[in-house]
Amino acid sequence: MSASPEARTLMQRLFEPQTLESMAPVPRFFTYGALLVWTLVVVFPLYWVLVTSLKVEVQVDSGPFYLPFIDFTPTLEAWDFMLLQNNTLGPYLNSALVSLVSTLLALLIGAAAAYALVRIQFQVKLAAVLTFILLVVGVIVAVAALDVPWAIAVAVAAALFVLALSTVVRRFRAAVGNNDIEFWMISNRIMPPIVAVLPIYVMFQHLKLLDTQVALIATYTGVNLPIVVWLTRDFFAGIPRDLEESAEIDGASKLRVFFTIALPLVRSGLAATFMLVLILTWNEFLLALFLTNANAQTMPVLVAAQNTTRGPQWWYMSVLIVIMIAPVIVIAGFLQKHIARGLLAGAVKG
């Protein structure tokens, strides 16, 4: 900063933080220009959705019309239909319930798992894991193909597992550590979800839970756990060990340390994670499409349903999209302070 402008290299001058006010007129003009263009790119789709929601079919088909009151007469017809005549409230409440509950569950379970992975060294024998998988496959084959009653199959498998633990498994050294567990968790998200849709569908069909909020909540919680674990583990790892040890000596149980020391200290990170997972579930389409029908339908499915045999009903879709975006913007506004801090955590000291 103190060096004269000539002494600074080109690279230094390019990357030195500057305020718009301190810039020379020409770069300032281009900077403002670039920012303006980008703002248009970001804002225009939102504006277009809002404007479209005020149109009727004719105005969309014979368009484009850009400015309400100037090149077309806005109407609340689409709003009237979607909010008062159509059952929009049902899917809206479904979406709210499912995404809020599953996000909170995923956050609670995932944060606890991440904390355990950071603070406890696991040494699970690889042979035990393989034996377990083998027995699960065995149970499925026995029940499905050989018509063995499932209670008997599970009991036999459990007995075999205990037997294996105390005999065969002990001979093997290879163990699964924390890194392996973490990688396994995140690997669940590598596979495209479409692969898992059919098994999940069949599972809930057997449980008679298809088209219920419970099915969606359970699925979303499971699907988002890896993300929560992956994101929050670094926040927990950043807590000085001393704090937790001090609390333990002061008389707190592990659970109490988790809830009164660890969780409050990572609340910024949790807020950022909450927001991300909430948006993921709020917008989730594929699983909702398969698992729901009329009762538990969520908003993304309802939006897609506006693509009818008469062609896409853009004005109805726009209404739905506007009311879908609104709460997310409000929540993001409330959590903004935390989110910025959470995303930066670890990047800067302090």
Add this chain to the structure above:
Amino acid sequence: MRVRLDNIHKSFGHVQVVKGLDLEVEDGEFLVLLGASGSGKTTALRMIAGLESVTSGRVLIGERDVTNVLPKYRDIAMVFQSYALYPHMTVFANIAYPLMVRKTPKAEIAAAVQEVARQVQLDTLLDRFPKQLSGGQRQRVALARAMIRRPAAFLMDEPLSNLDAKLRGYMRAELKHMQHELGITTIYVTHDQIEAMTLAHRVALLEKGVLQQLDTPANIYNRPANLFVAGFIGSPPMNFIEGTLKDGLFTAPDSHFGTGTRATRTAAVAGMRPEDCRVTEPQDGKLTGTVYATELMGDHTLVTCRVGTATVTVKADKAFKRQDNEAIGVDFAEASVHLFDKASGERIA
């Protein structure tokens, strides 16, 4: 309460950190565990706290064997080097935490917090958060949090090392006063020998996981049990000269002097503290050498001399003036010589 370590061993994998430590801390005693980094002193303290498992041996607090007891049931309080204040809680909540966890009634907690806060002069800062406090204030919050419960023992892990030198001296005095007032057994870990000498009733000097000497500060200084203790305690450190000892006469390559003992060793080490030595004319000293360096320290001058292959430091008068490489003599009283067996390092007589 009394704290006893009974033949404690601790290994991390194949590395032995503490090797058979026996220690008995009396009720109300201020014991300092002193050692360089890696000596096992912090590990020993953490084993007493229950933060580290014990590989073998027993830990007793009072008459109770707590070797396998969780930290929260040991009735101890610990002050960490980092203070470990809970950053999301106010000073009040920090100090109150040990009582809140124990579900003490609210009114009782408030009264207790007020009282300890007054003792450590924090009563006006109870609404602040740790990040709004200075280093010394944070340190006092950590102390208050430890004091509020009247535990069986205080454990302190280098609590003063994050303070600047001036504040450290002040807090040292405060700590000593407080421990005396409360009369609670205190085990204090430090690598700073001045803290150890000034604070402790007794000092336990550890090296490589082995207890070297357990004694009062004066005895540790005046009668070091072995070469390690002799070299560790004292600043500047003790001078060592190697030679042979025959019937109390110490013979080095270019000097010999009596030592006030009648011992005989083929390989021995004689040790003289810098303040027990004085510089003389070359012909008058028990040792002769040349001036290697002189450093004026303010109230005295440190004179480093080359004597044969050894280096001897002498604490001389502040008016001392000699050119480097000038010949010089070093003299000392026979009684002030510490003698050690070279092979075992143990003190002779």
